[in-house]
Amino acid sequence: MSAARDTWSKPPFIANPVLRWTVYLGAIAYFGWVGLTMPIDWNRVAEGIVRAGRIFGGAFPPSFERSQLLMDGFLESLKISVLATAGGVLLSIPIAFMSARNVAPLPIFYLGRAIIIIARSFHPVIVAILFVKAVGFGPFAGVLTLIVYSIGFVAKMLAERIEEIDFGQVEAMRAAGAPYLSTLVYAIFPQIMPRQIGLTIYQLDSNLRASAVVGIVGAGGIGATLANAFGRYDYDFALAITIVIVGAILLSEAVSGAIRKRIQ
């Protein structure tokens, strides 16, 4: 018997050395090329810093003078996100079942996945622009936008949870001769329920945040108020709005964290 080896090194991530060095050198070359060809004008960057200083200077101290306007915008955002979460989550449940490989037949599965992919492929701002064109300025466009946004996320996560269930429970219902819907309600819903509730709370949180963004392109809510304040150079009011948004998100984060911890 020969002496045991005393050297060992972790196998490289890419086994083929030619491919490995091609990838490494290619990545370095690309970044170098990007750095050299991006039109970055350092003079404008310098001017921008001064301008940013002026904006922040104008923003202090934040002005809560028009707090009525601020409150209205915020409450509208809240309404938008609550409605959108309810609608989005309700629609997500059937879509999630359609998109779970272990419970849906293949054609239905592809249809469900297609819906999710379409809902996910556009940023809410782009969807909001479309809906604002379609149904006009205002909170309704915001609700529709965030419903699409919610489906993209909730249906996908829920479908993944359905694919991870303990299938033995489904098998037990099948073995007892249970019809399809009864099987879903007894063997699958209880297993995905905690995730379902967690996702709903998370989505409410996320919709509140997104509603501020989609408001900027005209879909109502506090985002619209914020865009107006910026447009009129009311930087102190804009800061007040930002503070309220951050405060609301911190609060909802804390509440949703506490609730999610309690459901296991």
Added chain:
Amino acid sequence: MLKITDLVKRYGSGDPVLKNLDLTIEGESVVSIIGSSGAGKSTLLRCINRLVEPTSGSINLNGTELTSLRGKNLRAARRKIGMVFQSFNLVDRLTVMENVQSGRLGYISTWAAVTRRYPKKDIRRAFELMERVGIAHYANTRADQLSGGERQRVGVVRALMQDPDILLADEPTASLDPKTSEQIMGLLRDLAGELKLPVVINIHNVTEAKEYTDRIVGMRYGRIIFDDKPAQLDQAAMDEIYAGSPHADRTDDMAAAS
């Protein structure tokens, strides 16, 4: 009476897992099926209630041919076949009562199931059976709060709620400690007698098979090579059932075929 004739099950294009298997189970006997892992015990049991689709052959339960059933008729036939699982397969987040009543899902409407409006006679039957196996006081407890032995009792009661003509148990004691395991085996034997119910049990523990069942079927790689009273299971028969490896066995088959 359960009559299996010429049953073949092949997964994909490989070697069949069940090879032209014949088995008849009559009356209210408790039959155990033994054999090493991969012998096809589980597949055989699952072919009976069609959790696994047989490739060919016939399975006949009290005059109903099970292999050709579809949809509604298949569900109706499955109601009459109770099954007890190795990992219990209870719905962890539901109460024991809901788990027990899930054995009735084939009989009640989806609406009644969703709203938990179980028929009075089902509730009475559930309490009777839970009383019988000693879990009635857990009716409102979530299933995941119970110990292994208690969970398997719920599994047994759920299967019995189906009012089955036959009970299949797929290694019902493999996840339990030895003492609990014997209690469950004793329970299955006693219930078979009380309810005049034939029971087929897949089991790894040969000692328990000998003690608690009336008949032992020994399987080896898709075939039944022993079928007799427990007393007849001697060392030679044991060696034959548990000897060899799937690989060696298949090589023999090929040698015989060529």
